[in-house]
Amino acid sequence: MESISAVIVFALIFVVVAYFFVNITQKSRKLLPEFINGKPSVVFFWLDNQTCRAMSSIVDKIKNDFNGSVKVLTFNVVKNYEMAENYLVFDIPLIILFDKEGNQVIRITKPNEYPKLEAKLKEII
Numbered sequence: 001m002e003s004i005s006a007v008i009v010f011a012l013i014f015v016v017v018a019y020f021f022v023n024i025t026q027k028s029r030k031l032l033p034e035f036i037n038g039k040p041s042v043v044f045f046w047l048d049n050q051t052c053r054a055m056s057s058i059v060d061k062i063k064n065d066f067n068g069s070v071k072v073l074t075f076n077v078v079k080n081y082e083m084a085e086n087y088l089v090f091d092i093p094l095i096i097l098f099d100k101e102g103n104q105v106i107r108i109t110k111p112n113e114y115p116k117l118e119a120k121l122k123e124i125i
Contacts, residue, residue: 032102037071041098056074091109
């Protein structure tokens with residue numbers, strides 16, 4: 001009887017973990033439908049601090065260099081914590097690139113990662 005109980009407990013734990021994993025990966029991988037517009041999207045999560053201000057220059061560079069071919073969205077994580085939660089924002093600042101269909105392509109958290117972001121943008125435009 002104890003072995004059956006152990007199997008049931010293990011199965012329940014497995015189901016809960018699997019559900020959590022599927023829920024988390026679905027949340028973090030797709031851009032919300034209301035933001036998909038047939039263009040790649042760059043989503044910038046920030047706070048009011050020095051590191052985020054440095055990263056905002058990358059967002060400005062994207063706006064200038066890709067002039068209208070990329071949608072840029074910015075979210076202050078304090079004011080938009082639901083958005084940050086939806087995209088599993090654990091590191092701030094964070095820039096996430098989504099392709100035209102809203103699939104996540106790359107995440108960067110440091111200004112020196114801009115070349116990777118730029119290369120991916122050129123690849124999907």
